[in-house]
Amino acid sequence: MFIPIGLLLLIGLVFPVLAAEAPMDNPLSERLYLAQPRIVSQKLNATMPLDEFLVIGKTFLSSLNNPEKPPSILERIRLAAEKNGISYSWLKRIAICESNLNPNARGSFGEYGIYQFMPQTFYYFADKYNFENPDWYDTDQQIELAGKMFRNGFFYLWTCK
Secondary structure, three states, X not given: OOOOHHHHHHHHHHOOOEOOOOOOOOHHHHHHHHHOOEEXXXXXXXXXXXXXXXXXXXXXHHHHOOOOOOOOHHHHHHHHHHHHOOOHXXXXXXXXXXXXXXXXXXXXXXXXXOOOEOHHHHHHHHHHOOOOOOOOOOHHHHHHHHHHHHHOOHHHHOOOO
């Protein structure tokens, strides 16, 4: 029998066990309730009907194969490099050196994001390049801004080379 890996992961996360918790008000409803298979989550300390669990599992599995998922960080870096006419490997290398491609990386002096911008540096250059709504926490804006800065010779502001 073939079981998709994603379903095994989902099952492994929930620790499913068949269980039943019956209401005590009516013997007939108690028997019907006991007959319905249920999933118990040991992590959440909650129960869920088996059919509901399977719907959630299907949703989880379909999200793994969603063709409309956003582009990866490397893809966004490649697009920024092409847009600004600079070397993709150079822009990528700086991002790897600065944050190991972690868009939520924090430095010890207040730097943040994939290119470890200080807030004042980010907002200064975002204003210089006419960003409409600059957001220091936005990974796409950090990538776009780094590309513009590299194109215009401000690559020396990064210690990683």
